[in-house]
Amino acid sequence: MLDLLLSTLLDLLTLKHMTFMMVGVTVGLVIGVLPGLGGIAGLSLLLPFIYGMDQTSALAMLIGLVAVVPTADTFSSILMGIPGSSASQATVLDGFPLARQGEAARALAAAFFASMLGGMFGAIVLTAAVLAARPIILAFGSAELFMLTLFGLSTVAALSGGNLAKGVAAACLGLAFGMIGAAPATGEYRMDFDTLYLSDGLPLVIVGLGIFALPEMFDLLRGGGAIAKQGQSLGRGWFQGVRDVIRNPGLVLRCSGIGALIGAIPGIGGSVVDWIAYSHAMQTSKDRSQYGKGEIRGVIAPESANNAVQGGALLPTLLFGIPGSGSMAIFLAGMILLGLQPGPAMAERDLGITYTIIWSLAIANLLGTALCIALAPGIAKLTLVRYTLIAPFMVMVLCFAAFQATRSYYDLLALLAVGVLGVFMRRFGWSRPAFLIGFVLSLGAERYLYQAVQFSGWDFLTRPLVLVILALTLLSLWAGLRKSSGSGAINTEGAAEDSRASRMWPQLAFAAVVLGLFVFTFAEGMKNSYLALMFPVAVACVGGACALWVLFWQSRGAVASGSANFDTEAQAKDYGPWPFLGWFLGIVALTGLIGFFAALVLFFLAFLRVVARCPWWQVLVLTGAACTFILVLASSLNLLFPGGVLQAYLDLPWPLR
């Protein structure tokens, strides 16, 4: 085994193989830096080139990309407040406040270093576990997977913000949104308004971007100025960040372990790992007052976990041919194109291939971290640029990332709709992390509960591993609730002190809308057969009760409502986010008329001239740069932009098509 490990390493360390790995790492870096684009988009980009390559080069290239994305996606999470990919949503919560306080360098350094350690941990886990992982993976049946989704949901307690009822309602709202589309038990379509688009459910990438990125963007635009409020530069903090990581070895180790384990269990998926790690960091901290405001542990935890996921996720992919995540599904396709079939032989006859993959993972993590650190000072300067110049580029990339989901115009509409919801949830302090956790775990919770009951009846509750996870869940609930009703409450949506409104009607109206959504969920749920109605109805009842509770307190007046009273617009003196939402609505509507590319050009010209007040030469240069960028990206992905009414009548050449 050891000589095989060594020989695969030597084989990998040739110029040719390393060159291809660098290609993967570079593409992964670019894709990771761009908000919303993750491993799926990156691997799709590389897939057409796989055919005819030798196996080691191709694997090195693909793994190079997979390994780097969760490191590089940190850039936009920390610097822009926009999740770089679904793996680093939790990084935003504390990373972005750090950047705004002028500590971007420290946050980035801590994130990259933690990422690298996590990635290495994942590679080590893979090496050790590949020979013995089958029984572990087989131990997690539907019952255990259901309990794991409950464990994931229990983190809502810690992430619910200052008001538990709002947090639970937000999680229920996320669960309800996650139920759009086919019911796992019966295949009945729920809340799909009879459209094909919604019959598959809302894409996660759109929900993530809508709920986090759009509200943040509007907020930054309102503030004028640059992202970093203080300081001339990034601050020195590079070594500080590394020291922060070294001071928390236990946290890094535990979060890497959580990441690798959750990654290795097919069915849960990597997109909740960052939240589980984040809430774990919070639950195990003595002083939780800084979480959400710029606590470095809140950056270290998700970052060490999301890189470790990749090593774990390779286990079911290689041994069982079951991809643990979306990007693993494409990696699997790449393997098949290379003539490699996953299976038990990957731990026996084809162990060499597995080791090549492991070494690639480890080396690419090192390379990726080094490159990220090298690039960081340059990229971080973006936080000093006037945000009105950055915003149109962000709009462009967000739209592009959104319609990567299903390549249709509806993707943009969905982004807009979720974005509006996000704006209000942010404003009134309904925890968006809780919403997202609910959304991600929704179908899993329903599917696995139904399957567990079908496979083994309610006896499943007595299985030993189920009881262990149940105990962990209760522990996590206790740790999350421990302080949340007191001064130590964590606000994921901003400072509570500035948000005590005297005018209550906007909050009341939103709470009523939330209640209305639950009533709708209930009514739609009741239309289904027994197996498909239980979940939506239960969620609607719990969520509805919480919304009523919030309404009850809010209706008692500004002072008596206590923590239920939360409105970040309470002290606002401008028009609110509406003008900027209007701009976004503009580009979406214009896309519906004349297609995305033409709409983008007009949007750039108008926005830069009117909002950013640039001189014409600057307007033209920036617009030209944006067009070039988006065309190169789209052409390398063979992408057609969503068309509008115009395209229905005229056959235009690409990219206007």
Place this chain on the structure above:
Amino acid sequence: MTSITRRTLMAGGAALASAPVVAQAQTRGDSRVDFSGRTLEWVIPFAEGGGSDVWARFLAPFLSRHMPGRPTIIIRNVPGGGSITGTNDFYARARPDGMSFIGTSGSTQVPFLLGDRRVRFSYANMPPVFVSPTGGVCYLPARFGVANAAELGRLRGQELVYASQGATSLDVVPMLAFEALGLRVRHVFGMRGRGEGRLALERGEASIDYQTSSAYLRQVVPMVQAGNAVPLFSWGVVDAQGVPQRDPTFPDIPHFTEAYEMMNGRKPSGLAYDAYLAFATAGFAAQKPVMLPPNTPANIVETYKAAFASMMTDPELLANKDAALGEYVQATGDAIGPLYRLGTTIAPEAREWVRTYLTTNHNVRF
């Protein structure tokens, strides 16, 4: 790929308001169309990384080599709606100029055959130019003491559990097969892919399963060799008359119809069997057809057919085909028509029988 981009970009400005693109002039007196310098789009109504995507990406470079004029062929993934979105879109929008063609899968044929109301396309109107068969093997854990299909009768009265992807998915084929055999099977839905189904069986949650050929070879054969699993039957392939034949990948495993005979001592017949056969053919024996848009001129169709036929003689393809095509005889030329028809049609009574069956037993609303 960069060269296409540059050219398209340059052409873009000039051709802004010009006439729609039509396939280039016909050459040399014969009716073949020349695609020199063109970029053809192969629409795959599934996301990147799925079975159909891999199949198309494997074939595309070879097809390009055998198309007159060596056009560039790109794969355009249009996912959504369980492949109905992309196929609807292609059917309604694609121009009959040979510049785009589509490859669907059993998962697209099943809702079409069931008469799903969201389907807005008709296989009958799209000219087929290639059909790829595939297969799969149904197997049982060894603990039941059933050595082969002849002993399936021992399971009468015993409830088996099948981990299914859904009543209207491709897993309707095993459902109809178990029904025709008279096995009592509980279907637990919500699996995402056959891999999860196999995992459920390995954990002991499910007790009967099938895997497609490549997964069977890699994942189940070791279980069979270790004495933990027993193959029962394959889905088989069909000849030009629609008569089931053994799967060339598994010449030693009986196909479903043989298994039925082994179990019951007589040939299967009746609506339940007809329904099974129609869906099994659509789902496996004629799983992946390639089609041109409705009303495509005959010369373009012939060009495509010839290119696919010539592609299947490419020595490099033949040497590497295992990963994407397996042992199956790919339908080209005259073999296309019969197989395509078998895989995309169903007798009205059989369809009605399946719809009633699904509504009664699994609450499916049509």
